[in-house]
Amino acid sequence: MTTPRTSADRLGRLLNLVPYLLARPGILVAEAAADLGVTEKQLREDLELLWVCGLPGYGPGDLIDMAFDGDHVTISHDAGIDKPLRLNPDEALALVVALRMLAETPGIGSRDAIERALAKIESAAGDLADAPVAVKLPANQEKLATVRAAVDSGHALRLTYYTAARDETTDRVVDPMRMLTVGTFAYLEAWCRRAEGTRLFRIDRIDGFTELDEPSRPPMEAVPHDVSGGVFRPGPELPLVTLRVGRGGRWITEYYPVEQVVKEPGEWLVTMRVTDLGWAQRFLVGLGPDVTVTGPPELVEQIRAAAHAALDQYAAP
Amino acid sequence: MNLVICLLSTRRFLTAAQIALTVPGYEHDPSDPRDHEAFQRKFERDKAELRELGVPLETGTASIFDQEPGYRIAQREYALPDILLEPDEAAAVGIAARLWQHAGLAAAASSGLAKLRAAGVEVDPQATLGVEPVVTVDPAFGPLTAAARERRAVTFKYRVPEVDDPSARRLEPWGVVCWRGRWYVVGHDKDRDATRCFRLSRIVGDVRAAGRPGAFTPPADADLIGHVAHSSGPIARNSRATVTVRHGRAAGLRRLAREIIPGAGSDQLIISYGDPEWLASRIAGYGPDARADGPPELRAAVIQQLKELAARHEPATPAVAS
Numbered sequence: 001m002t003t004p005r006t007s008a009d010r011l012g013r014l015l016n017l018v019p020y021l022l023a024r025p026g027i028l029v030a031e032a033a034a035d036l037g038v039t040e041k042q043l044r045e046d047l048e049l050l051w052v053c054g055l056p057g058y059g060p061g062d063l064i065d066m067a068f069d070g071d072h073v074t075i076s077h078d079a080g081i082d083k084p085l086r087l088n089p090d091e092a093l094a095l096v097v098a099l100r101m102l103a104e105t106p107g108i109g110s111r112d113a114i115e116r117a118l119a120k121i122e123s124a125a126g127d128l129a130d131a132p133v134a135v136k137l138p139a140n141q142e143k144l145a146t147v148r149a150a151v152d153s154g155h156a157l158r159l160t161y162y163t164a165a166r167d168e169t170t171d172r173v174v175d176p177m178r179m180l181t182v183g184t185f186a187y188l189e190a191w192c193r194r195a196e197g198t199r200l201f202r203i204d205r206i207d208g209f210t211e212l213d214e215p216s217r218p219p220m221e222a223v224p225h226d227v228s229g230g231v232f233r234p235g236p237e238l239p240l241v242t243l244r245v246g247r248g249g250r251w252i253t254e255y256y257p258v259e260q261v262v263k264e265p266g267e268w269l270v271t272m273r274v275t276d277l278g279w280a281q282r283f284l285v286g287l288g289p290d291v292t293v294t295g296p297p298e299l300v301e302q303i304r305a306a307a308h309a310a311l312d313q314y315a316a317p
Numbered sequence: 318m319n320l321v322i323c324l325l326s327t328r329r330f331l332t333a334a335q336i337a338l339t340v341p342g343y344e345h346d347p348s349d350p351r352d353h354e355a356f357q358r359k360f361e362r363d364k365a366e367l368r369e370l371g372v373p374l375e376t377g378t379a380s381i382f383d384q385e386p387g388y389r390i391a392q393r394e395y396a397l398p399d400i401l402l403e404p405d406e407a408a409a410v411g412i413a414a415r416l417w418q419h420a421g422l423a424a425a426a427s428s429g430l431a432k433l434r435a436a437g438v439e440v441d442p443q444a445t446l447g448v449e450p451v452v453t454v455d456p457a458f459g460p461l462t463a464a465a466r467e468r469r470a471v472t473f474k475y476r477v478p479e480v481d482d483p484s485a486r487r488l489e490p491w492g493v494v495c496w497r498g499r500w501y502v503v504g505h506d507k508d509r510d511a512t513r514c515f516r517l518s519r520i521v522g523d524v525r526a527a528g529r530p531g532a533f534t535p536p537a538d539a540d541l542i543g544h545v546a547h548s549s550g551p552i553a554r555n556s557r558a559t560v561t562v563r564h565g566r567a568a569g570l571r572r573l574a575r576e577i578i579p580g581a582g583s584d585q586l587i588i589s590y591g592d593p594e595w596l597a598s599r600i601a602g603y604g605p606d607a608r609a610d611g612p613p614e615l616r617a618a619v620i621q622q623l624k625e626l627a628a629r630h631e632p633a634t635p636a637v638a639s
Contacts, residue, residue, distance in 0.1 A: 011370060012370050012604060014318050016431055016432060017435075020434055020437040023436070035434055036434065037427055037431065044555050049318070052341075053319050055326050055435075056339040069611060079322050080322055080325050080326050080392075081321070081325070081327075083395075083436070084393065084397045085370065085397065086371060086432075087371075087397065087429050088425075090422075091429030091432065092427060093425065094423075094425035094426035094428070095426055098413035098414065098417060099410065100425060101416060101452055101495070102409060102413050105446075105448050106511060108447060108448045110405055113403070113405035116403070117407070120400055121400075121410065122403075124398050129464075132462055132466055132490070132492035133493045136495065136542045136545075144448070151447070152447060162568060167566075167569050169568045178445075179448045179450060181448060181450045181498070182450075182451045183453070183499070186448070192540045217393050227451050228418045241533075249480035250479055251479075254478060254519075265481070274330070274487050281604075283482075283602070286601070286602035287602050288594065288596065289629075296324045300630050304630040304631060306605060307601070307604065307624075307627035307630065309605035310330070310603075310604045310605045314616070314623075315557065
């Protein structure tokens with residue numbers, strides 16, 4: 001998965017290794033390897049190479065020198081490489097922008113520490129800290145802060161939660177695991193005692209909660225979701241719906257995971273998976289007049305029948 | 318490695334010939350043209366490698382009598398300035414470095430973190446901050462931030478969903494903005510001669526640099542977030558709707574209500590709204606479980622949408638092969 005090791009990569013690693021070890025006399029080789037994100041074998045190979053590096057003259061006293069004591073290593077001569085190289089533009093960008101993101105994340109703890117760290121990294125990065133990236137994450141998240149405070153208390157929570165798929169608001173007891181923001185939304189990930197599974201609860205759909213006296217105790221089988229590919233990743237077991245989408249509704253293909261888009265002139269033919277046909281009806285009709293459902297037939301019939309029944313309510317008595 | 322150590326240790330500029338005499342690995346016979354050429358190629362390659370790593374290689378001459386350029390590395394330019402982070406600050410940096418899901422940025426963040434560790438910073442890999450942001454970026458992020466930093470114009474193809482074909486754009490990028498989890502670039506659109514923002518996910522294909530670095534200066538008072546927020550600001554909800562919903566149904570509408578008046582068989586909701594068409598679509602989605610009672614503009618919008626809905630979903634509608 002890592003990028004191919006070039007000799008520049010290795011040189012960068014070696015230049016970093018010397019001051020790293022210098023700052024930690026007697027460190028365990030395995031600990032250093034874990035810290036620096038390399039294998040122990042790789043680190044030992046790098047150390048071998050350091051033996052033959054040093055100042056011109058290349059005699060004893062010029063070469064980098066190390067003392068080994070079992071698996072512990074100490075640098076005894078650094079040959080002038082006593083400090084790491086400056087951050088390069090990409091490193092400065094990646095760290096500065098990530099810290100700005102953290103500082104902007106609603107409900108996050110230690111905001112003060114984040115801002116102090118950001119100021120110090122910016123000062124160390126010099127001109128490069130002026131990263132041309134501004135960050136503004138979802139605003140209006142007082143609720144996130146209150147939920148987070150409850151999660152921090154380490155107690156189980158009773159949630160009043162709106163489930164869009166079933167269009168119902170229900171109470172349930174959950175054991176909080178973590179909170180996260182993905183794209184536009186913030187979530188609480190918790191073990192749901194009613195569903196007996198790990199669930200992601202969108203914070204804006206938590207309509208109320210109370211902190212219970214008992215501690216949060218997610219069971220062993222409670223495993224966090226991998227959300228790197230998005231929160232809703234529909235599987236092949238879910239029903240497919242097909243839509244004709246007019247110009248004004250094309251934006252839905254940017255916001256929702258779709259299986260296929262056939263771009264016909266004028267209207268697009270869109271295929272997407274939905275958790276539930278009842279939800280699909282509310283959701284797709286709710287998107288307005290640019291969306292027409294073409295399949296499956298039972299959904300089309302359901303929408304037609306519901307529209308007629310709804311119209312009957314407006315008929316003059 | 319030895320080249321870096323040698324050039325860091327010298328205050329005098331060293332010529333290629335002097336370096337060849339000193340640094341192991343460069344031994345060659347300068348009088349043999351092929352051998353000398355091989356040395357020069359290797360030396361050029363190594364210099365390029367140092368610059369790629371960001372090692373500040375200075376060129377100059379040791380004295381006015383020297384013809385050949387010499388090289389050295391200024392320790393002050395080379396070294397990361399001293400950085401002392403408190404444990405909570407170091408924890409924040411460690412968490413920040415884990416934020417990126419994008420391979421390139423993740424690698425840059427972890428090599429940056431390794432430099433901080435080498436500067437003596439101890440980072441607790443287990444630290445958390447209570448909320449984990451999961452950040453994904455579009456492929457255009459890298460080239461656009463680089464161009465904004467270098468103040469270099471770019472060209473790219475941009476596709477707006479409502480328009481069939483992507484259009485070519487020429488932009489002087491001022492900066493990239495993350496607004497509510499989505500990425501935008503703000504800058505001067507050279508064709509429209511105006512400030513514009515573009516969503517990164519709508520950029521099709523590669524972003525290409527066009528022209529020289531330093532070609533423009535962003536306005537000193539440019540409010541990048543303001544430009545993006547302006548085009549997608551909040552909607553004022555000044556109108557008030559009355560909607561009747563059946564008992565135990567339409568939970569999604571009930572959540573929108575500022576007030577619920579219970580009744581026999583059905584309840585009445587009072588909902589604040591801005592865009593009647595938007596609310597009408599929501600109400601239509603609940604079919605016979607919800608009825609818009611007023612104001613008339615909303616009631617009319619719901620009836621109109623329901624009529625169109627019924628017509629568009631009649632079996633007579635030519636079915637599209639799926």
